[in-house]
Amino acid sequence: MREWVQKFLIVVAIASLAMACGGSDSGSTDGGTATGTTDGTTDGTTDGTTDGTTDGTTDGTTDGTTDGTTDGGTSPEEVSISQLQMGEASLNCVGDQINTIKQNIQLTNVVVMSPRYTAFKPEDPAKDTLDGYFVAEAGGANAGIQLVVPQGLNVSLSMGDTVTVVGEYTEFYCLSQVKASAVTTGDVAELFPAESLSPESLSGADAESYEGTVVMLSNVEVIEVRQYDYVVTGGVAAAYKFSPDYQPTVGDKLTSITGVVDFSYDAYKLQPRSDDDIVVGKKAEVPVTEKSISEIQNDASSTDCTDDAAGGPPTQLKVLVSGIVIAPIADISTNLNGVYIGTDPSGPWSGLQVVFPKEMGVVLNPGDKASFMGNIKEFYCETEMVAEVVNVDETGGAVPAAALVTTDDISTTNGEQYEGSYVTLENLTVENIDHLGDYQEVVLSGGLTVVLKDYNVKWTLRRTIGLQHQTL
Numbered sequence: 001m002r003e004w005v006q007k008f009l010i011v012v013a014i015a016s017l018a019m020a021c022g023g024s025d026s027g028s029t030d031g032g033t034a035t036g037t038t039d040g041t042t043d044g045t046t047d048g049t050t051d052g053t054t055d056g057t058t059d060g061t062t063d064g065t066t067d068g069t070t071d072g073g074t075s076p077e078e079v080s081i082s083q084l085q086m087g088e089a090s091l092n093c094v095g096d097q098i099n100t101i102k103q104n105i106q107l108t109n110v111v112v113m114s115p116r117y118t119a120f121k122p123e124d125p126a127k128d129t130l131d132g133y134f135v136a137e138a139g140g141a142n143a144g145i146q147l148v149v150p151q152g153l154n155v156s157l158s159m160g161d162t163v164t165v166v167g168e169y170t171e172f173y174c175l176s177q178v179k180a181s182a183v184t185t186g187d188v189a190e191l192f193p194a195e196s197l198s199p200e201s202l203s204g205a206d207a208e209s210y211e212g213t214v215v216m217l218s219n220v221e222v223i224e225v226r227q228y229d230y231v232v233t234g235g236v237a238a239a240y241k242f243s244p245d246y247q248p249t250v251g252d253k254l255t256s257i258t259g260v261v262d263f264s265y266d267a268y269k270l271q272p273r274s275d276d277d278i279v280v281g282k283k284a285e286v287p288v289t290e291k292s293i294s295e296i297q298n299d300a301s302s303t304d305c306t307d308d309a310a311g312g313p314p315t316q317l318k319v320l321v322s323g324i325v326i327a328p329i330a331d332i333s334t335n336l337n338g339v340y341i342g343t344d345p346s347g348p349w350s351g352l353q354v355v356f357p358k359e360m361g362v363v364l365n366p367g368d369k370a371s372f373m374g375n376i377k378e379f380y381c382e383t384e385m386v387a388e389v390v391n392v393d394e395t396g397g398a399v400p401a402a403a404l405v406t407t408d409d410i411s412t413t414n415g416e417q418y419e420g421s422y423v424t425l426e427n428l429t430v431e432n433i434d435h436l437g438d439y440q441e442v443v444l445s446g447g448l449t450v451v452l453k454d455y456n457v458k459w460t461l462r463r464t465i466g467l468q469h470q471t472l
Contacts, residue, residue: 139192144212199234251284314375344400351420407446
């Protein structure tokens with residue numbers, strides 16, 4: 001990063017845009033967002049949503065309590081979860097619809113059976129983010145349901161909390177849920193035990209009766225790993241709503257796997273609530289495969305990525321890759337450092353971001369040659385390696401020249417080939433500096449956004465809108 005007054009050379013990290021499956025504020029499917037680069041954890045998946053429900057407003061106060069009446073003075077109808085789950089609307093639900101079945105209902109003294117996750121985070125700041133939980137009135141069939149709570153109620157729940165909820169009952173794409181308008185917390189209770197089932201119970205006609213409940217499968221094996229979930233014996237899919245650290249591998253033998261039965265994209269899925277819900281008997285052995293940066297970036301898991309989320313399993317396992325360090329080490333998160341590596345010459349499919357634990361104490365400088373072994377993940381569709389091993393092979397080398405590109409090259413769908421690559425652009429005009437102060441971003445010709453904060457680059461050129469710069 002030299003000669004910033006005359007010439008700026010940048011590493012371009014282009015994340016493919018995802019097609020969101022939702023866009024509402026009343027429920028969830030298996031999308032997922034997170035903030036920052038992954039360090040093995042996520043902040044709770046946001047599940048892309050749509051809305052067709054009403055607010056069901058009550059006179060519940062902002063501390064989450066209520067007197068049990070709506071603004072119109074009508075007391076809510078007290079119902080049980082089993083009444084909702086065994087009702088006509090649930091049992092004969094038609095997919096691809098959002099139906100508000102009943103407003104002003106009350107669930108009394110149900111127990112929170114899952115951690116909180118972000119059910120929906122709207123782009124419009126005027127809309128409320130929805131926290132999600134699963135609650136139950138007992139163990140076993142037809143006893144659990146999804147609960148979504150607007151953050152405006154100022155309610156934060158933990159597993160074991162006993163709650164009374166006023167709200168509306170909705171079939172959200174055939175996932176039964178209650179959207180709260182008021183929540184009252186009570187004593188902390190023991191969690192209901194997980195219902196022990198065979199895989200066939202979740203892959204057949206009985207699966208609907210366990211929606212929203214906590215169940216356990218024993219002595220199963222991972223038979224398939226997909227981009228958004230994995231499949232165990234009997235065809236049961238397990239996913240990542242609660243972001244466990246467990247990374248599945250085909251052949252893993254699980255002594256048991258426990259979780260909430262979710263319904264998403266017309267399929268029932270088991271959602272383990274933490275690593276404690278996954279008891280691994282034996283991990284499968286995975287051989288190390290050496291790949292070039294181009295091979296990693298051209299893999300279908302990278303070029304065809306559509307999920308705008310940080311979670312999910314590795315897409316390429318135990319990969320060994322070598323490259324030239326292009327940029328200084330960046331402080332990615334509390335636990336992670338990161339670098340970009342590239343090839344000589346620079347060009348399409350020539351760059352890759354690598355993140356690794358700070359505790360490794362690795363020292364890397366631009367021009368060093370290094371090799372890395374780890375798993376490849378898609379972080380908001382930016383391909384990155386999470387390295388387990390880092391070796392510095394040579395030091396003191398030169399950084400290869402950046403590839404000359406245009407804004408059209410990296411701002412269109414063709415930009416995927418330059419993700420992570422080292423590039424330079426010429427004859428650019430400053431178009432917007434609104435976020436230079438707060439986000440350290442400058443918008444140039446063609447809508448190109450230049451981010452300065454990752455490497456603490458100071459914008460020393462004049463910032464006048466319309467001012468042209470010869471080289472970036």
